[in-house]
Every structure is written in C-alpha cells, then in structure tokens.
Amino acid sequence: MRSNRIRSFAPIADRRARVLILGSMPGVESLRRRQYYAHPQNLFWRIIEALLEIDRGTSYSGRARALKARRIALWDVLHSCVREGSLDTRIEAEAPNDFERFFRSHPAISHVFFNGAKAEASFRRHVLPGLGAGLRYARLPSTSPAHARLPYARKLSAWRVILGAVRNDRRKRK
DSSP, X not given: OOOOEXXXXXXBOOTTOOEEEEESOOOHHHHHHTSTTOSTTOOHHHHHHXXXXXXXXXXXXXXXXXXXXXXXXXXXXXXXEEOSSSOGGGOEEEEEOOHHHHHHHOTTOOEEEEEXXXXXXXXXXXXXXXXXXXXXXXXXXXXXXXXXXXXXXXXXXXXXXXXXXXXXXXXXXX
C-alpha cells in the first residue's frame, strides 16, 4: 500500500531562541491533533514539563509559550515525507525544512539538539552540508514510545543538557 505525503508544522519559536530541538516528522496522532508530540506515551512533554517546571495540566499552547519564554525552539527536520504509520524507520522520500531561512530569522540559536537518531541522520544528510560553522549539535535519547528500553529517569537526565545550553549561552552573551 502506497502512503500519501505528509507534512510537518510550523516551528514553535520566536526570534530570541537560543536552543533548537529537532524531531524527524510528527507521528499519526500528532498530525491528527496538529500538535508536536501528541501521542500520550511519548515522553517529550513529560520531560519538558519536568525540566521547565511546568504544571502537568498546562495546555499545549501554554507549554509552547513556556518553551519560547526559555528561549527554546521546537521543529522537525523534515518538511514532508512519505510514511505509513508513525515509525521513523518507515520514512521515505524525505524533503527537509528550510533551515537556511530559519537560522537567518533566529540568529541567536547556538545549540541544536536532536530528539533521536533519525532526526540527527536526516539533518546531517539534508541540512548540515549547506550550513556554515558555529552551531553545536547533540543527539538526545528519543522520547518516542518506540524507544522505551531506556527508562524515563535516564532520558530526563540526558535531556538536562538543554538547560545547561540555555544558561551557558546566556552567560556568554552578557
């Protein structure tokens, strides 16, 4: 069965962003709800809520505002692809987002964090060759329920690097 081309969303970001978190492509539930990481078993928002001390009952728009307030942007590497289901391993016919334009309009970004291996691989293949130097990159453990073998506490610990990047970058700019 041939799948239809699916498309990602606009980034959650403002011009003050210093950190960019990249996924690969929203899953079926996220596409249906038009929200990043909408699958209830995906740990992304649970981790962000813990790191940013956001109440668990906060709305999606409230969580997006909290990311922006902490100067954290959220987007996907891929603008569109062909995929049946939600698994990254099923992604075909990748088309990346326009990162040249994104980084031009978000010049304070110094760190890019990948939510899993597929986001990193797609970025390195499609985007990195056209970018200049100056950004720092790191892959974090995937928050996807498909990667449940690593416990939540270890994922949360690994994701704390984001807070350090925002704090350290703020100190350098003073």
